[in-house]
Every structure is written in C-alpha cells, then in structure tokens.
Amino acid sequence: MTELIQQILAGLATGVIYAGLALALGVVFQGTGMLNLAQGELATLSAFAAWSLIDAGLPFWGAFPLAVLLSAVLGAAIERVLVRPVEGSGPMVLLAAGAAMLLGINALMALGWGTDPKTFASPFGASSVGFGDVRLTSQQAGAAALVLVTMGVIAALFRFTPVGLKLRAVATNPASARLLGIRxxxxxxxxxxxxxAVGGVAGIAAAPVVGLSPDMMSGPLLLALAAATLGGMTSRAGAVVGGLVIGVAGSLASRYVPGLGGDLQLVVPFGIIFAVLLLRPQGLFGRAATVRA
Known part of the structure; x- marks a missing residue:
C-alpha cells in the first residue's frame, strides 16, 4: 500500500505540470479557437530567461517573477502581432500558425542558448518531504505547490474579478461581448x-527535473494536450483534472504494467484519451458545442 501511495503522489506531482500547460492551452483555445502548439516553447523560453537571470547573479526568487512576466508579455505580443491577423482564417491556418511559432521559437532558443542540456539548480534543495515511508523530493513538492498556487490565482481571477468576467464573456461569445462594450x-x-504566465511557471518548475534544453517541453506538451482533451478544451477545471489523471496513470503504468517502463508508459494515457473521445468527444468536463460568432 505504501508503494501504491508513493506512485500516486509522484504521478500527481508530475501531473500538476501537465495541468498547468493544459490550462494554458485551454485559455488560448477558449478565446481564439486556436490550439497553441508553441505553448511548450513559450514555457521553455521562460525557463531559459530565468536560468540566464540566475546565471547573471540574480537569486531564483528574483529571476522567477521577471521570467514569468516576460512570458506573459511575449504571449500578449504574439496574439497582437502574429495571431490576430489570421484569427478569422479558419482552423487549418491557425494550426499552421501554431506550428510555425513552435519551430521559430525553438530555433531562436537553439541559436541563443545552444542545444546541449543545461543544469537548472532546484530552488527547493535536494532533501525530501513526506510522512512515514511515503516521500517526495523537495523539488517535486515545491514545483507542484508553485504551479498549484499559480493555477489557484488564475482560477480566482476568472471567478471573482471583473476582468475574469470579461475574459469568460469574450471566450463564450466575442460578438455579444463587443456589443456590451467590452474591448x-x-x-x-x-x-x-x-x-x-501559467506556461512559464510550469516550464520553470519542470526545468530542474527534465534538464534545460530547447526541446525539454515537447513531451510534457503532448501530455498536456492529452490532459486538455481528456478534461475538455473548454473547461479550465477539466484541464487541471485531466493533467492529474494523466500524471497518475503514467506513474502507475510505468511501475505496475510489465513492459511499459520509460517512454512506453505514454501508451496508457493516450489509451485513456481514445476511450474518452469515443464515448464523450468534448471531454469529461467540456461542453458539446461552443457558441462563436
């Protein structure tokens, strides 16, 4: 039983990273109908920015907010400059734009920082935390807490602030929101x-574990996409639940299913996704249809 709990906790700690990326994917998809394939590259860029600031002598907790702010500013700039001109051009154009941004940002990171993995020291130390025989590394626990707090702030913003109400209104029906005077x-x-910003936090949280390189978030982004599909692209809560389910499913599969260690554990999460798509294509928490005008 102790081992099972250990595997579940490890899966939850990993799943939080997937949940953060899935939440970022869902926020963009709800607003623009675009699947942002470059979300993982933006998260990686934020991690590189934090690493560079730390390398220049700034402490982690000084570099962290600056890097997240940079990721937020870059996200807004991309929407303004690259996405808005093609926003009404159809899903294939938006998908191609996302792929182009993925390749472009990845190439720029490779040119700027190289392709060799870099060590990103854990800001939470090398100890472990837990109760009895159930343990997590301080990095796992700290990273999970960091992403969870960020997602909690985003949830509160959407739920309890006028800005959040406007965000939800625009995501549901941009034309009606415009008639109400919302810009x-x-x-x-x-x-x-x-x-x-959410993706940036997830990228910085993951960097000490996966190693800092231009491709470090390629695998997590695929799992975040699976999580968003499982929970529902139109549901922020579903994205979080989906990320946690994917994390736990992968952890349990790698430990208890013979022959599914390493990368092969991906078979189980994606098997879950196919089952959900067959039974409930909009995801567990998503809506069957989204009104867009």
Missing amino acids: TGRILALGWALAG
Whole structure:
C-alpha cells in the first residue's frame, strides 16, 4: 500500500505540470479557437530567461517573477502581432500558425542558448518531504505547490474579478461581448498573457527535473494536450483534472504494467484519451458545442 501511495503522489506531482500547460492551452483555445502548439516553447523560453537571470547573479526568487512576466508579455505580443491577423482564417491556418511559432521559437532558443542540456539548480534543495515511508523530493513538492498556487490565482481571477468576467464573456461569445462594450482585442491579448504566465511557471518548475534544453517541453506538451482533451478544451477545471489523471496513470503504468517502463508508459494515457473521445468527444468536463460568432 505504501508503494501504491508513493506512485500516486509522484504521478500527481508530475501531473500538476501537465495541468498547468493544459490550462494554458485551454485559455488560448477558449478565446481564439486556436490550439497553441508553441505553448511548450513559450514555457521553455521562460525557463531559459530565468536560468540566464540566475546565471547573471540574480537569486531564483528574483529571476522567477521577471521570467514569468516576460512570458506573459511575449504571449500578449504574439496574439497582437502574429495571431490576430489570421484569427478569422479558419482552423487549418491557425494550426499552421501554431506550428510555425513552435519551430521559430525553438530555433531562436537553439541559436541563443545552444542545444546541449543545461543544469537548472532546484530552488527547493535536494532533501525530501513526506510522512512515514511515503516521500517526495523537495523539488517535486515545491514545483507542484508553485504551479498549484499559480493555477489557484488564475482560477480566482476568472471567478471573482471583473476582468475574469470579461475574459469568460469574450471566450463564450466575442460578438455579444463587443456589443456590451467590452474591448475584445485587449481581453484576448490578456488571455494570451495569462496563458504565457501559467506556461512559464510550469516550464520553470519542470526545468530542474527534465534538464534545460530547447526541446525539454515537447513531451510534457503532448501530455498536456492529452490532459486538455481528456478534461475538455473548454473547461479550465477539466484541464487541471485531466493533467492529474494523466500524471497518475503514467506513474502507475510505468511501475505496475510489465513492459511499459520509460517512454512506453505514454501508451496508457493516450489509451485513456481514445476511450474518452469515443464515448464523450468534448471531454469529461467540456461542453458539446461552443457558441462563436
């Protein structure tokens, strides 16, 4: 039983990272209908920014907010400059734009920092925390707490603030929101900024574990996409639940299913996704249809 609990906790700690990325994907998708394939690259860029600031002598807790702010500003700038001109061009154009941004940002990071993995020291130390025989590394616990707090702040913003109400209104029906006097352009840019910030936190939290390189978030982004699909692209709560389920499923599969260690553990999460898509295509918490005008 102790081992089972250990595996579940490890899966939850990993799943929180997937949940953060899935939440960022969902926020962008709700606002613009675009699947932002570059979300992982934006998260990686934020981690590189934090690493550079720390390398220049800034402490982690000074570099962290600056890097997240940079990711938010970059997210808003991308929406304004690259996404808005093609926003009404159809899903294939938006998908191609996302792929182009993924390749472009990845290439720029490779040019700026190289392709060799870099060590990102854990800000939480090398100890462990837990109760009895159930333990997590301080990095796992700290990173999970960091991402959870960030997602909690975003949830509170959406639920309890006038800005959050406007974000939800624009995501549901931009035309109606515009008639109510909401400046939809600014709100969409803000949504991209929030997605950039959440993704940046997830990237910085993951860097000490996966190693800092331009491709470090490629695998987590695929699992975050699976999480968003499982929970529902139109549901922020669903994205979080989906990320946790994917994390736990992968952890348990790698430990208890023979032959599914390493990368092969991905078979189980994606098997879950296919089952959900067959039975409930909109995801566990998503809506069957989204009104867009």
